[in-house]
Amino acid sequence: MEQKALTKKAIELLKELISIQSFSSEEDKTADAIEKWFETFDIPFQRKINNVFAVNKYFDESKPTLLLNSHHDTVKPNQAYTKDPFRPHIEDGKLYGLGSNDAGGCLVSLLATFTHFYESENLSHNIVMVASMEEESAGKNSLRGLLPDLPNIDVAIVGEPTLLDLAIAEKGLIVFDAVVKGTPSHAAHPNTDNAIYNTIEVLDWFKNYTFDKISESLGAVKLTVTQVNAGSQHNVVPSQVDLVIDVRVNDKYTNAEIAEILKREAPCELKERSLRLNSSAIDKNHPLVKSGIALGKKTYGSPTLSDQAALSCQSLKLGPGDSTRSHSADEYIYVHEIEEGIDVYIKILNGFIKQN
The missing domain is CATH 3.40.630.10 (Zn peptidases)
Structure with a gap:
C-alpha cells in the first residue's frame, strides 16, 4: 500500500x-x-x-x-x-x-x-x-x-x-520517601525538637543540593521535593514529617549511585521506591x-x-x-x-x- x-x-x-x-x-x-x-x-x-x-x-x-x-x-x-x-x-x-x-x-x-x-x-x-x-x-x-x-x-x-x-x-527517575523525626508533644508545652521546624533545615538542604556531573544532553540531575505530610490535629506536635523527593537522573549517574550519595549525605532518613527507571x-x-x-x-x-x-x-x-x-x-x-x-x-x- x-x-x-x-x-x-x-x-x-x-x-x-x-x-x-x-x-x-x-x-x-x-x-x-x-x-x-x-x-x-x-x-x-x-x-x-x-x-x-x-x-x-x-x-x-x-x-x-x-x-x-x-x-x-x-x-x-x-x-x-x-x-x-x-x-x-x-x-x-x-x-x-x-x-x-x-x-x-x-x-x-x-x-x-x-x-x-x-x-x-x-x-x-x-x-x-x-x-x-x-x-x-x-x-x-x-x-x-x-x-x-x-x-x-x-x-x-x-x-x-x-x-x-x-x-x-x-532522564531516569527515582522517587524517595524521606522522614524527618522529632519529639512529639502537646502544643502548649516547650519543645526544642519539633519535627516540623526540623524540616525547615532539611527542605533548605534539598533546595540547594547539587550533583557534580553535568550531562551535555540532559544537563544536571534535578532534585525536587514534591510532597510534605505531617500532623493529625492542631494541639499535637507530630513525631515525624514525611516528604517525597522526585529525582530526575542524567546519564552521568546510575540510579544506584544517586541513591548511595543521597542516603549518605541527606540530613534525614531516605528510602528509594525503585531503582529500575534508569x-x-x-x-x-x-x-x-x-x-x-x-x-x-x-x-x-x-x-x-x-x-x-x-x-x-x-x-x-x-x-x-x-x-x-x-x-x-x-x-x-x-x-x-x-x-x-x-x-x-x-x-x-x-x-x-x-x-x-
Whole structure:
C-alpha cells in the first residue's frame, strides 16, 4: 500500500483508539483494534495480555534487530476538559481526544511505518513492532514485562511526542520517601525538637543540593521535593514529617549511585521506591541518529520518562506531537503532524536499514 493510503488508515485507527477508554491496565479493547490493523494487512502478530507485537516478514535471527515501540494506554482525563475526551473530532486541523498526542499519534505512525517495511527483503536489520500497555503506570506488564518474549533488541525507536526532533537521551527517575523525626508533644508545652521546624533545615538542604556531573544532553540531575505530610490535629506536635523527593537522573549517574550519595549525605532518613527507571541514551554518532540529522532534525535531551527506561540497548525517542500537550486538558495532535511523522519515520529507516 502506498504511503498516502497508509497514512489515511493510520489516522482512522487513531480516531478509533481515541474513542475507546484505555487507561493503564484497561487496554483490552484498544489491543483488539490494533489486532485488526495487523489482520487488515495480513501480518501475523502475537498478543500478551494487552501488548500486541509482530516481526517483519523476512526476519533473520543472524541479523541485528530494531524495535519500534509506542503505547496505547492513557492517563485519566483531568477535570479541566471542555471537550469529550473520547470523541475524536478535527477542528482547525487538530485531532482532539484523550491519547491523541500521548502517544496515539506516535503509535499509529509507527504501525504505518512497520507495515510499509513489512515485506521488504534484504534489510540490514530485523524490525519488531510493539504496541505496549501500562506505559503510563510503568506497570509490570508493560514493555519491561514483555521483553523476555521478544527477540534480542539491538537498538530501538520509542514513539513519544518530540516535535519530530531526536531525543538522544532521557532522564531516569527515582522517587524517595524521606522522614524527618522529632519529639512529639502537646502544643502548649516547650519543645526544642519539633519535627516540623526540623524540616525547615532539611527542605533548605534539598533546595540547594547539587550533583557534580553535568550531562551535555540532559544537563544536571534535578532534585525536587514534591510532597510534605505531617500532623493529625492542631494541639499535637507530630513525631515525624514525611516528604517525597522526585529525582530526575542524567546519564552521568546510575540510579544506584544517586541513591548511595543521597542516603549518605541527606540530613534525614531516605528510602528509594525503585531503582529500575534508569536514564537512557544513544550515541550521537549512531547511524540511526545520523540518518535523522541528515533530514535536518535537531538532537536534545528529554526530561520526561518513557518505556526507554525498560531497555538496556541504545534507544532514540522520536515522534509526532508536542510533549507539552501530554496529560493536558483537551489534548490534541495536528493531522499534519501524523502525516509528517510517518514520512520522517520512513525516511530515517530508509537511511538506517540499508537494503543490500
